Amino acid sequence: METHKDVILRSESKLTKKDINKSMWIYYAGAELSNSYERLQSLVFCASMTPILKKLYSTDEELSEALKRHLVFFNTEGIFGSIIQGITIAMEEEKSLGEKIDSNAINGIKTGLMGPIAGMGDSIIWAALMPIIISIFLPFANNGSAIGGIMPLILYPLITILISYFLIHNGYTLGKKSVVTLMRTGSMKQIIFTANVIGLIMMGALSASYISLTTPLKFNFSGGTTIVIQEILDTIAPNLLSLATVFIIYGYIKKRGPQYTKILISIVLVSIITSVLGLF
Amino acid sequence: MSTLGISIFMGFYYWFSRLRLGYTFSSMLLQPVVIGVFVGLITENMVLAMQIGAALQLVYLGVTSTPGGNVPSDPALAGCIAIPLGVLANIEPQVAIAFAIPFGVLGVFVDQLRRTTNAIWVHMADDYATQANTKGIMRCAFIYPALMGWIIRFPVVFAIVYYGVEAVEKLMKIIPEWLMHSFEIMGGILPALGFAITLTVIGKNKLIPFFIIGFFAVAYLGLPTMAVAIIGTCIALLLNLFTLKDEVA
Numbered sequence: 113m114e115t116h117k118d119v120i121l122r123s124e125s126k127l128t129k130k131d132i133n134k135s136m137w138i139y140y141a142g143a144e145l146s147n148s149y150e151r152l153q154s155l156v157f158c159a160s161m162t163p164i165l166k167k168l169y170s171t172d173e174e175l176s177e178a179l180k181r182h183l184v185f186f187n188t189e190g191i192f193g194s195i196i197q198g199i200t201i202a203m204e205e206e207k208s209l210g211e212k213i214d215s216n217a218i219n220g221i222k223t224g225l226m227g228p229i230a231g232m233g234d235s236i237i238w239a240a241l242m243p244i245i246i247s248i249f250l251p252f253a254n255n256g257s258a259i260g261g262i263m264p265l266i267l268y269p270l271i272t273i274l275i276s277y278f279l280i281h282n283g284y285t286l287g288k289k290s291v292v293t294l295m296r297t298g299s300m301k302q303i304i305f306t307a308n309v310i311g312l313i314m315m316g317a318l319s320a321s322y323i324s325l326t327t328p329l330k331f332n333f334s335g336g337t338t339i340v341i342q343e344i345l346d347t348i349a350p351n352l353l354s355l356a357t358v359f360i361i362y363g364y365i366k367k368r369g370p371q372y373t374k375i376l377i378s379i380v381l382v383s384i385i386t387s388v389l390g391l392f
Numbered sequence: 393m394s395t396l397g398i399s400i401f402m403g404f405y406y407w408f409s410r411l412r413l414g415y416t417f418s419s420m421l422l423q424p425v426v427i428g429v430f431v432g433l434i435t436e437n438m439v440l441a442m443q444i445g446a447a448l449q450l451v452y453l454g455v456t457s458t459p460g461g462n463v464p465s466d467p468a469l470a471g472c473i474a475i476p477l478g479v480l481a482n483i484e485p486q487v488a489i490a491f492a493i494p495f496g497v498l499g500v501f502v503d504q505l506r507r508t509t510n511a512i513w514v515h516m517a518d519d520y521a522t523q524a525n526t527k528g529i530m531r532c533a534f535i536y537p538a539l540m541g542w543i544i545r546f547p548v549v550f551a552i553v554y555y556g557v558e559a560v561e562k563l564m565k566i567i568p569e570w571l572m573h574s575f576e577i578m579g580g581i582l583p584a585l586g587f588a589i590t591l592t593v594i595g596k597n598k599l600i601p602f603f604i605i606g607f608f609a610v611a612y613l614g615l616p617t618m619a620v621a622i623i624g625t626c627i628a629l630l631l632n633l634f635t636l637k638d639e640v641a
Contacts, residue, residue: 144412146533148510159533162526172524179521190415239593251617253425253446256439261429269417306628309602311594313624316606319587324580350611361588387574
């Protein structure tokens, strides 16, 4: 993709690294802020393009045309989405330098990439990285230390901004090729797999420490023997009731979908009923 | 700080964190453990604030990881109300989180309201684009949704925290033993919901054994979380080394 001609075009470019960083920061700052049901992230994407477009297009007519182009429906994961920003900036630049790229081509790339990129971003940034960072520092919070909140507040943004920075510049310099590199040889799959494994092991560890469910049930027999249910359960395996609770809820979500409100109400009812009956 | 001061602070905190200024930064501000730090500072009871924050965090651990940005439940509203109320009324973390749950559900409707009103600004931006007015577009993307968000969010938290302390204190005095115990059970079960949600988001059925490994590393061996994190990372990396790339995931 990086042909000799591209390199020549680039050298005439008016864009600096600073402009691209500015674009990254605007998108990072507002990716969710102006999110609407109608067009989701389109507004912030357009806003993030303004420092670029203002430099590239000198007439109001061209600028207006370019701005409108980026107000169409757009939505992706905001950290990995930076790579789409980088690619879009590169395309806008080529277009402004006289390459024959029409609006549809630019929007085609954007809409084509936003789905797969969101899939990767969601599974790494949100489903794995975030709960892992929180859970590592959770024991501090549980002991009443502010570290449990301060460290995640620093680390999570820091790590994700670095990823954004890397991706937007990579997207800009490599263009469409950058996505191919990103997805190539299943390396992305490997990263997701690694993150998932770490995440699951952490969730298991936390489940054992933080779910507390024991039963006071016991049966007295005429011969004077008493059977304490919890003791029997503990001889099979420790924390068995906690483990069962997670899997009951997990099974329900898998089967019926994410109906959190229903589950919450059920937990409230179960707690009250079992409390009255003396089961737990 | 007085109850009035705390209520005002929490109202602003909820507004600012839900503003979502800074994509991943704001998403951390929304988390109960982080809210706990700020509540701890203004109430000067860091220990209880963090403990309630941690208990509440477990319930909402998986909620943020739901794709698409649709909030199934709002940890920030639950946290901004339950943590200060719990600290001021001095109640057990497990009981405090039982109070928090209804607010988490209420938060979903508040967010729907915001996203609906946000559509107004996109239409405004359409006009600015025609005029090539980039400053106008920036205003539509940042200033207007921020102002609207304040109108929607600040009053909810302010009112509930301000009037809630006394109500919670009275409630705690008249609450019967069986109901109190059911709150404790609830507090014990609720974290399971957080883990189950996270499990559905990251877990493919094939990967569930890793969850079991983590569980019994603590249940049998009593390993601290940090140790599990280190061992878990090594296991994950080694698996990458030994498995064929194509078979992975």
